[in-house]
Amino acid sequence: xxxxxxxxxxxxxxxxxxxxxxxxxxxxxxxxxxxxxxxxxxxxxxxxxxxxxxxxxxxxxxxxxxxxxxxxxxxxxxxxxxxxxxxxxxxxxxxxxxxxxxxxxxxxxxxxxxxxxxxxxxxxxxxx
Amino acid sequence: xxxxxxxxxxxxxxxxxxxxxxxxxxxxxxxxxxxxxxxxxxxxxxxxxxxxxxxxxxxxxxxxxxxxxxxxxxxxxxxxxxxxxxxxxxxxxxxxxxxxxxxxxxxxxxxxxxxxxxxxxxxxxxxx
DNA sequence: ATTGACTTTGACGTAAAAGTCAAATTTTCA
DNA sequence: TGAAAATTTGACTTTTACGTCAAAGTCAAT
Numbered sequence: 001x002x003x004x005x006x007x008x009x010x011x012x013x014x015x016x017x018x019x020x021x022x023x024x025x026x027x028x029x030x031x032x033x034x035x036x037x038x039x040x041x042x043x044x045x046x047x048x049x050x051x052x053x054x055x056x057x058x059x060x061x062x063x064x065x066x067x068x069x070x071x072x073x074x075x076x077x078x079x080x081x082x083x084x085x086x087x088x089x090x091x092x093x094x095x096x097x098x099x100x101x102x103x104x105x106x107x108x109x110x111x112x113x114x115x116x117x118x119x120x121x122x123x124x125x126x127x128x
Numbered sequence: 129x130x131x132x133x134x135x136x137x138x139x140x141x142x143x144x145x146x147x148x149x150x151x152x153x154x155x156x157x158x159x160x161x162x163x164x165x166x167x168x169x170x171x172x173x174x175x176x177x178x179x180x181x182x183x184x185x186x187x188x189x190x191x192x193x194x195x196x197x198x199x200x201x202x203x204x205x206x207x208x209x210x211x212x213x214x215x216x217x218x219x220x221x222x223x224x225x226x227x228x229x230x231x232x233x234x235x236x237x238x239x240x241x242x243x244x245x246x247x248x249x250x251x252x253x254x255x256x
Numbered sequence: 257a258t259t260g261a262c263t264t265t266g267a268c269g270t271a272a273a274a275g276t277c278a279a280a281t282t283t284t285c286a
Numbered sequence: 287t288g289a290a291a292a293t294t295t296g297a298c299t300t301t302t303a304c305g306t307c308a309a310a311g312t313c314a315a316t
Contacts, residue, residue, distance in 0.1 A: 008292075016274095027273095099231055103186050189303090
C-alpha cells in the first residue's frame with residue numbers, strides 16, 4: 001500500500017496533461033510530495049484531483065475550487081464566518097439547482113432531436 | 129402583439145451586456161432585424177437568447193450552441209448525416225449525464241457542509 | 257435646436273485555463 | 287554506466303467570451 005503515483009500515471013487516468021497538474025499545483029490546489037524535484041502523488045492527492053476535475057466539469061473556477069478545498073482543510077470556527085459560509089453555500093446550491101434544471105431541459109430536447117432523427121430515418125431508408 | 133424589444137430591455141431582463149448580445153450576433157447566433165442601424169428584437173429572438181443563455185450556463189461553447197441552433201434551423205435530410213447527428217447527440221447526452229451526476233454529488237457535499245456549520249454554530253453560541 | 261439618453265461600429269484589452277516549446281535534469285534499466 | 291525516457295522549470299502563446307473605450311449617429315422630448 002501507500003503507493004506513489006507518477007504524474008503521467010495520473011494524466012493518463014484522468015485524461016489531463018502534465019501541464020494541467022502542474023498548473024493546479026502552482027495554483028495551490030494540490031501539494032504533491034517531492035523526491036528531489038520529482039513530484040510524487042499519494043492517493044490523497046489522487047482523490048483531490050478527482051474532486052478538482054469534478055468541480056471543473058460543473059464549471060467552477062480555479063478560485064472557487066480552491067475556496068472549497070480550503071474550507072475542507074480548515075473550517076471556520078467563528079460564528080460570523082460560519083454564517084458567511086452558509087450564505088455562500090446557499091448561493092452555490094441555487095446556482096447548481098439552476099444548472100441541474102438547465103441540464104434536464106436540455107436532455108429532454110436531445111431526446112426530441114433523437115426521436116426526430118429516428119422518424120426521419122424510418123421515412124427515408126426503411127433499413128438500418 | 130408583435131412587439132419589438134430594444135437591446136437594453138433584453139440586457140436588463142437577462143442580466144447580460146449589450147456587448148454580449150452584439151457578440152452573439154457577430155457569432156451568427158441571433159439575427160435581429162434592423163430599423164436603420166438599430167437592432168429590433170422580436171420575441172423569437174428573445175426566446176433564442178434564453179436558449180443561448182441556458183446553453184451557456186451548462187458550459188456549452190459558442191460553437192456548440194451555434195451547432196445546436198443550426199440543427200434546429202435546418203435538420204439534415206440525408207441518412208448519413210442523420211446518423212452522425214445521432215452519434216453527436218448521444219455524446220452530448222453522456223456528457224450531460226455526467227455533469228448532472230457531478231452536480232448531485234456536489235449538492236450532497238454542500239448539504240454536509242451546511243449541516244456541519246449548523247452543528248458548529250449550535251456548539252458555540254446557543255443563540256440565533 | 258439642443259440636451260440627454262440610447263445605440264452602433266470598430267479597435268483594442270483582458271482574464272482564465274491551460275497549450276507549447278526549449279533547455280536542463282533526473283530516473284530507469286539494459 | 288550510458289543511453290533513452292520521463293520530468294521539471296520557465297517563458298511565451300493561445301483560445302474563449304466577452305469588457306472597455308472612443309467616436310459618431312439616432313431619437314424623443316423639452
